[in-house]
Amino acid sequence: MLTLVSRGLTKLALEVPVGMLTVQVVESDVVTYRVDVEDNSSSWFFVATDLDALVLTQQITDQVLQLKIDEDDITQQWTVSIPKELALQIQVGVGNVEVDGFSQSLKADIGVGSAWVGVNSTDYDHVNAAVGVGEIQIHGFEQGGICLKSESSCLIS
Numbered sequence: 001m002l003t004l005v006s007r008g009l010t011k012l013a014l015e016v017p018v019g020m021l022t023v024q025v026v027e028s029d030v031v032t033y034r035v036d037v038e039d040n041s042s043s044w045f046f047v048a049t050d051l052d053a054l055v056l057t058q059q060i061t062d063q064v065l066q067l068k069i070d071e072d073d074i075t076q077q078w079t080v081s082i083p084k085e086l087a088l089q090i091q092v093g094v095g096n097v098e099v100d101g102f103s104q105s106l107k108a109d110i111g112v113g114s115a116w117v118g119v120n121s122t123d124y125d126h127v128n129a130a131v132g133v134g135e136i137q138i139h140g141f142e143q144g145g146i147c148l149k150s151e152s153s154c155l156i157s
Helices: none
Strands: 002-005 011-026 030-039 056-061 064-069 074-083 087-102 106-119 126-139 145-150 153-156
Touching (some): 030 064, 074 087
Parallel strands (some): 011 064, 126 145
Antiparallel strands (some): 002 030, 145 153
């Protein structure tokens, strides 16, 4: 597990081309994350992706921590714990997202896959989730803003 103190951060942005993302909200000021990768290449020449050469990009810009591995021929399995004060932005090309105990703003864009989001019914601010092909399930909300999108229309708000 890799750790980073979140002091001064307002948002975590994750970009996963193909894979699974599990996010747990914790009572802490530390972001912890682990990413397991598996070769997913299907080349005619059977050239495997060099997993040892992959680069995890960790960048902080305007109080936003951005994490990603920019490689399409792998499947990424992320496990992330974030402080409850951080907003979350997720972009997944193909895969699934599970977020539990969320209490800030969430923006999730998934091309093909599913999202399961458990929000803290009294604390969360706004949830904006879009899935091109797949499903979205949100549990625990009583107040705040929820926008679930399919294509370009808002299904629930």
